Amino acid sequence: MTKQEPGVTSAPDPTVGRRMHDANSELSIAVLQIATLLESETLDAATREALEEALAACRESAAILRGVWRLLGSPPPSR
């Protein structure tokens, strides 16, 4: 039997979906900015590595958010 996360119900409060969507929008800004920065050919190796790790973390966070949306079984507000 799957253990339910505290505070997560089968019919989520619309506010939860909205906040998750806001989080995704924030991640979206970060992904776009970091990925654009990484296109520069003038980055030193350490900066490039740090940015690549930050980008991977953002992508992973976005994937987790999508997974949570699926768990909640309800589409987020269309934003």
Add this chain to the structure above:
Amino acid sequence: MDIQAHERVLLVDDDPRALKAMSRALAGGGIACVTAGSAGDALALLRSRARIDVVLSDIYMPSMDGIEFLGAVRREFADRPWLQLLLVTGQASVTTAVAAMRLDASDYLIKPVEPTPLREAVGHALARAESIRRVRHTALDTPQAAELQRVAAAVRDLAQELRQADSATTADRGDLRTLHLLQRLQDARESIFRDAVMPEPAWEMLAELMRARLAGQQVSVTSLAMASKSPTTTALRRIEDLLACGLVARVPDPDDRRRTYVELTPEGLARMQLFLEGFGRLVPGPQ
């Protein structure tokens, strides 16, 4: 609002950081943009700048959401059918996807969007807009263009009929005029492009299935392959492609187990309808 001389792309989002990030990513691909922080600002910008070809909008905005906004763009700027509309959203839903299709949106991007897909989507939209502008502004006085205008007017009528009537009623009615419109569209294409455009088997078969549906007829796999104007092996491959896309379905003949019919699925029918609506918008009516 940020207005410069040659931008053909308008970005609309209530979050200035999102606008900045998208502008920067597109600038990295050599695409210059203007930006608007609200639907109202964006509409004002479109009124003052006829050179804008692409509008990319977030779906959620406080005063008017992206779907409403793009609907308003289509209504107010119906004389600019080259305008390409793109939507950005946090997660796809059937409702917004259908709304986007009805607005003839070029693309539907899911956040987080990365720079390369963003540039590709906007780049394709710019190319499509340019192509439509070219068609509309060249040789409108040639006999072929006049024929195309006549066909477009007929297609607009057909799209209107399809929108108003449910599919069963339309199929049962068997109106002679609607039966021939798709063929006229094909004829016009062949008359204008001649041998420069080879038959497209998938399209020829979709048109045949639409024609058959309007006539209340069934189409066997063999007949459909013949309608494709291509070798049978090519036609069968394309039928498999259409089945995989969910646009057509196989229906066994209850009276003859050896025979299988092919018909448009509800999605296939809806897409043909959208195509007809879009075609009617793209071709200018008689001056």
